[in-house]
Structures are given as structure tokens and as C-alpha cells.
Amino acid sequence: MIKIFISDLDGTLIHKARNHVKPNQANEKALKKLENNNVKLAIATGRLEKSIYEVEKNLKIPLYKISVNGAVISNTNNEIIHESFLEKSIAQRIIKKLEKKYIKDIYFYVLVTDKASNYFRPAVFVSRVINLLYRKRFNTKYLTKMHLRLLLSDAEKVLKINIGTGKDKKYKILEEMQKEFYGSEIFITGSRSVEIGPKNNSKGTAVLKLLEYLDISPDEAAYIGDSYNDLPGFEVCRYSFAMAHSEESIREKAAFVVRSVAEAADKIMEINGKNK
Known part of the structure; x- marks a missing residue:
């Protein structure tokens, strides 16, 4: 049973260069379907947390937030769970x-x-x-x-x-x-x-901290991304999805290769026995 789905932002949930904070209609619909089926949702990005606020506003879905490649983690109420800095x-x-x-x-x-x-x-x-x-x-x-x-x-x-x-x-x-x-x-x-x-700061370590906070096992987590900074996320989640446009060295590290967040969401619903 997958209880949480964590998505990278640029090149994964968001594609168009001019549209930095709004997922396309198919991805938006897929995320809402997951939420309606009690799958928690999180964004893991290299951007500052304020970009996730804008995505959250567009989706109208509460999101857990991993920003600056794991340096900052916040819950759906925007309360900081973890924060780390360069010495x-x-x-x-x-x-x-x-x-x-x-x-x-x-x-x-x-x-x-x-x-x-x-x-x-x-x-x-x-x-x-x-x-x-x-x-x-x-x-x-x-x-x-x-x-x-x-x-x-x-x-x-x-x-x-x-x-x-x-x-x-x-x-x-x-x-x-x-x-x-x-x-x-x-x-x-x-x-x-x-x-x-x-x-000791990466999207992977941040995902583990978030999972511990939510009392969710890594075996119950799914992660999707398209770049090298997403690989630590792949490593800690049982269900990892690489975008099809990723470099081969990234795709080969993932359990699944998909063309979109929507396609990954369909697979999650199938794994959870809800896609009928």
C-alpha cells in the first residue's frame, strides 16, 4: 500500500519554462485522484519553499514540502519540521x-x-x-x-x-x-x-525525515523525479519513478519509467488496488 507520493517539481510535475507553478491538467487531475484515495502528497524541489506554496494554491491540495534539495521540510500547515544550512x-x-x-x-x-x-x-x-x-x-x-x-x-x-x-x-x-x-x-x-x-542533506535524507514525522515506512512511499538530485529519493523509497526524458543513468536507477506524473499516479492506484 502506497501512502505517500513525493514529486520533483521542474521537469517532472512542471514542464513549461514559462509556467513555473502550475501543473498541466492531466497531472493536476491525477494528484487530486490520489488525494481522494488517501494518498498524501509532497513536493521535493531545489527551489525555495515559496514556489511550493504557489503550486499548492493552484492545486488546492495540502502538500508536504521539501525545498532547497532537502534543506527545509515543512508540513501542510507550513510549520518547519527540519532546516539545515551550509556552515x-x-x-x-x-x-x-x-x-x-x-x-x-x-x-x-x-x-x-x-x-x-x-x-x-x-x-x-x-x-x-x-x-x-x-x-x-x-x-x-x-x-x-x-x-x-x-x-x-x-x-x-x-x-x-x-x-x-x-x-x-x-x-x-x-x-x-x-x-x-x-x-x-x-x-x-x-x-x-x-x-x-x-x-548530509539531500532529497533522500529529507524524505526519510518526513516519513518518520508521518510514521510512514519507506516501503509505503513513492517518489518521482528526472535529475541527479532525485536519485537519493529513489534510493529511500520502494516505489521510484523516473521520467522518460531523464538521462539513461537516472532511468536505470528507478523501479519504473513513466512519461508523466499522471502515468505514475495510475500505477500507484493499480498497486493500491484502486484502479478498476
């Missing part, structure tokens, strides 16, 4: 590394904080148009020395660092960052991005 010293070392070694190999890096702020540091060669579009889309502020002082004090806490780079360069940066900052969680989260989060 100040680690964040400072990462910033120095990016500035000294990688600033020519990346387009930008962004510090995401618990104050729902995105501090944006673009590379010099990135055009002003791209900078403007990115800042508008993600509501970012340019990273200044004043911001760094603020972030490295107790005023704000860093939840994650997002690095935008080339499709090929991301693997090199991932490998080198994992060697130096092996205590932190470092993932490829998109075709051109690498993200660094707190130690």
Missing part, C-alpha cells in the same frame, strides 16, 4: 574557490538564503541581457561585498550555492568540488548547473 566557514571557502579558480568557467553562481534571497554573481563575460533576464526570473540581487559580510555573519544563513556552467564543464566542476568539499552534498541539478548544499 559559514564552508560557504566562505566555496566562494573563494569559485572566485579564484572557476569564475572563468562558469556563467554565474547564486547564494540562496533562509531570507528567501538569491544573491547573484555573474561572470564578467556574461551579457547584460542574460543577467537582466536571470535576475527578473529568479528575483535575484547582485552579490556585493556588503552582502557577503551579511551572509557570513548571523544575519542570513546560506541554504545552498547554485553554479551555472557549460554542459561539459559541469562534470569537471562537480568532481573537483566533491573532492574538496566532500562533507557537503553536491549534485548536478540541470543540464548546466551544479548545486552545493549542507552536509
Whole structure:
């Protein structure tokens, strides 16, 4: 019996680049069907929690929330269950590394904080148009020395660092960052991005914390996603679904491969003996 269904957001529940918080009609209908059959619903995303609030508002369904790749977990009343941050010293070392070694190999890096702020540091060669579009889309502020002082004090806490780079360069940066900052969680989260989060922090560890909070066994949980940061979610849930457009190395880690959240929901109903 599957008691909870946990879905990634971008590339899984949400597809259209211009529509960041509204699932398509088929996915929306499928989630409501699961809710009506007593399956709890959760979102696990690299985005800030406020994006899940908007999804929840559109769906009109109470959602458990795993945001910033597991750094923040909240219940359906938006009460925080768990919160974790990058250590100040680690964040400072990462910033120095990016500035000294990688600033020519990346387009930008962004510090995401618990104050729902995105501090944006673009590379010099990135055009002003791209900078403007990115800042508008993600509501970012340019990273200044004043911001760094603020972030490295107790005023704000860093939840994650997002690095935008080339499709090929991301693997090199991932490998080198994992060697130096092996205590932190470092993932490829998109075709051109690498993200660094707190130690022992991932969507998988967050799912386990949420399941413990709800008194649900991992054998009663289903997870769906399409990227490398979803693999820890696959590992802890008995029923794992990879999106068909995922890379092969992601698809082969899942129990099922599906084309949509709606298709995964149908399979869950079948497993629960409700799809007749």
C-alpha cells in the first residue's frame, strides 16, 4: 500500500519554462485522484519553499514540502519540521574557490538564503541581457561585498550555492568540488548547473525525515523525479519513478519509467488496488 507520493517539481510535475507553478491538467487531475484515495502528497524541489506554496494554491491540495534539495521540510500547515544550512566557514571557502579558480568557467553562481534571497554573481563575460533576464526570473540581487559580510555573519544563513556552467564543464566542476568539499552534498541539478548544499542533506535524507514525522515506512512511499538530485529519493523509497526524458543513468536507477506524473499516479492506484 502506497501512502505517500513525493514529486520533483521542474521537469517532472512542471514542464513549461514559462509556467513555473502550475501543473498541466492531466497531472493536476491525477494528484487530486490520489488525494481522494488517501494518498498524501509532497513536493521535493531545489527551489525555495515559496514556489511550493504557489503550486499548492493552484492545486488546492495540502502538500508536504521539501525545498532547497532537502534543506527545509515543512508540513501542510507550513510549520518547519527540519532546516539545515551550509556552515559559514564552508560557504566562505566555496566562494573563494569559485572566485579564484572557476569564475572563468562558469556563467554565474547564486547564494540562496533562509531570507528567501538569491544573491547573484555573474561572470564578467556574461551579457547584460542574460543577467537582466536571470535576475527578473529568479528575483535575484547582485552579490556585493556588503552582502557577503551579511551572509557570513548571523544575519542570513546560506541554504545552498547554485553554479551555472557549460554542459561539459559541469562534470569537471562537480568532481573537483566533491573532492574538496566532500562533507557537503553536491549534485548536478540541470543540464548546466551544479548545486552545493549542507552536509548530509539531500532529497533522500529529507524524505526519510518526513516519513518518520508521518510514521510512514519507506516501503509505503513513492517518489518521482528526472535529475541527479532525485536519485537519493529513489534510493529511500520502494516505489521510484523516473521520467522518460531523464538521462539513461537516472532511468536505470528507478523501479519504473513513466512519461508523466499522471502515468505514475495510475500505477500507484493499480498497486493500491484502486484502479478498476
